[in-house]
Amino acid sequence: MSPRLARRLYSLLLYLLAPLIWWRVWREWLPTHPRRERLGYVPAVGVHRCLWLHAASVGEVVTATPLIRALLDDYPDHALIVTTMTATGARQLQQTFGDRVRHHFLPLDFPGATRRFVARINPRLAIIAETELWPNLLAACYRRGVPVAVANARLSPGAFRLYRRLGALCRGMLAPLDWVGAKSQSDAERFRALGARPEAVAMTGALKFDLNVDESVLAASRRLRQRWGPRPVWIAGSTHPGEDEQVLAAHAQVRRHLPEALLILVPRHPQRFEAVAELCEAAGERLVRLSAGARVDAETTLLLGDTMGDLIKLYGCADVAFVGGSLVTVGGHNLLEPAALGVAVVSGPHLDNLREIADTLAEHEARCEVADGEALGQAVAVLLDDAPRRERLGAAGRQVVAANRGALAATRRRLAAYLTDTASNNS
Template sequence: MRRADWVRAAYDGALYLASPLIWRRVWRESVPTRPRGERLGLIPARPAGPRLWVHAASVGEVVTAAPLIRGLLKRHPEAELVVTTMTATGAARVESLFGNEVSHHFLPLDFPGATRRFIARLAPTLAIIAETELWPNLIGACARHGVPVLIANGRLSDGAFRTYRRFATLSRDMLRHVDWVGAKAPADAERFRMLGCPDERVEVTGALKFDLQVDARLLDESECLRTSWGRRFVWVAGSTHPGEEELLLAAHASVCRRYPEALLVLVPRHPQRFAAVAELCRSRGERVARRSCGEVPDAETRVLLGDTMGELMHFYAAADAAFVGGSLVPVGGHNLLEPAAVGTPVISGPYLDNLREIAATLAEARARREVTDAEALAGALLELFDDEAARRRLGEAGRAVVDANRGALAKTLNEVSDRFGQALAAYGPTGSENQRV
């Protein structure tokens, strides 16, 4: 028995031992219209036919993969496109972005039987994993059924790299079954190689996040939003986390001492925290309007809670400045390019491990301000509010960075299309070995 087989057996045993805790978490991450049995691979068996499968773990990955999914729908109308997520919020975002254009399932837990069952019933021609959601048994099941696995926008944060390296044998055995990695940066590519992915299978494509689509409809809707808020300075704090909202509210209080009419649009990262964040605002003496209730902030309202899904880009486009959350607390940061793409000045904290290269690119182009605490954030906002020319320069620099770095989408789409064609040629119209056995 190979060492890798012993390690895989130990991994499976640990999963089974932890299954009560895992299932408790999964019980919460569900939606009424989806049976929890999907987590065990219990999905309807698909008929034979060409099928593309994209996995995007949660909301962030769904947003990143959205241009790729749209491109695949356009290029391959003959294929069914299935999207899987791990989280309920990710599922909701898939529904809001694509409706009936794609099918959705929850990804099964990485138990051997569940993953084998899932791949056998889904029968994908090709699997595309967005960013870093690597599960040994799932990828192993794809290999057994002859399903090529591609990683799009591949990234490995410091923490993820350390974790995978701690289980080096398992990681190396898993990555030998990955057919192609489109890494978002040279550092990510090198980490995939260090973990055991063959050098010739790794390519630096750049970050898919640069290929954000900003259409006229979004800008028109944002203009209507801004009109409804009135003539006042507006800043957005997007994708915020616990411990961060307190700092943002303190910064807003400082801003309001000079600009009493200023409005903060506060958008927590996780929907399950909307009510708690609303209560936090009220406990700080803030009058809060809730977007989900259709409430429009009046002159006395200083905080608008963006407690809806899919509107963050609209808020960014309607604002004078944007703070991107997960960066004043050690989370790793979220998508800095969303406000940059619509020309809104970008401010962040220092915790940006999840997007090191993007953060550095924006900083080098003087398209991002970095702050370390509430006082520094208030100072940065006041400087921008006081100086319209500075706001315009920072916003235009951010938009220029996004425009200059587009291209990852075309590279990734071309690779996926080539591999898809090869799989169809190798296995016939069903597209996978699974359909042949």
């Protein structure tokens, strides 16, 4: 089957599934963004020079934040449009950048919607963060001659198997890519195996290592922690259903050894905040919600992080950080945020989304892995009670982050060279 025929069949399937797809994205909406954006109806860019970056959700926005800042610094004469698929990603972007970038929701991958979107923004360069690749969207870019780069490109083993089953559709999507900056050698090999041109794929490393935490965030962490006094504090960040229960059981185990211990629990998705609060209360925790602004006192056993954009500040308040999505088969979340702060990192075994990063931390004794909730409670209790061991783990994590920086600089150099090349070709 030819790639063109495969894409036509894919488009036909999308049209048949349109009611279900529209229902799924209906809730991913903000009052400031009309739902017609999902069909490519966005205002035309009123300037000649425009760059477009897509970051699917809040995790991709956080990872791409150093790159977005670099693009704003490097190309002040360009409009920068950032698209997300989710409302949480849009809120994270707004909180971080305000009106310095223009945000839209990504159109659904219908041929007409994607052609309309690309025509209206007319970017000089399209940059996709990580892996959100849509066949008709990329085809619309190729048709208009818009170069496409994938930054911090990753393909987990599961995603690789899925893309490989797509055969001609995947080859037609990847072969014309202008540049792929893979976060690891394994990711680079997977992109080449799926049909990306070998010469277009480079291993740049992970953008997550280029995390820079603002001093204002660190100061806010210090102020919070000072209010709580010298009690032991641990955090479970970016947790998922099936994981919260294990974390709460682990905290009960920790408090049997250290009764004054405080847990900060931060669910991954804001739509779960209410359900997790009820779960905490049912478990008998003396709960304070961050959104309520109430003070944590000596009787508080759990602080629920039910606000957006505060996770790294809360990591900075903790002695030990468990990073969620790893006790359940989600694939793990950003281990480097607490590591960069020198906080001892604990994770579960399910880390397919960031295997190379997880292995690097483990090789340098900068991450503790546990098999289940019971082991989590044991590990946290030991670390909270053993300051030298905890501090060694945190210091090793900070050193790993510092030693592996460089993906941002490599990506900036390649994008700068490419934009210079295209400007010369268009002059």
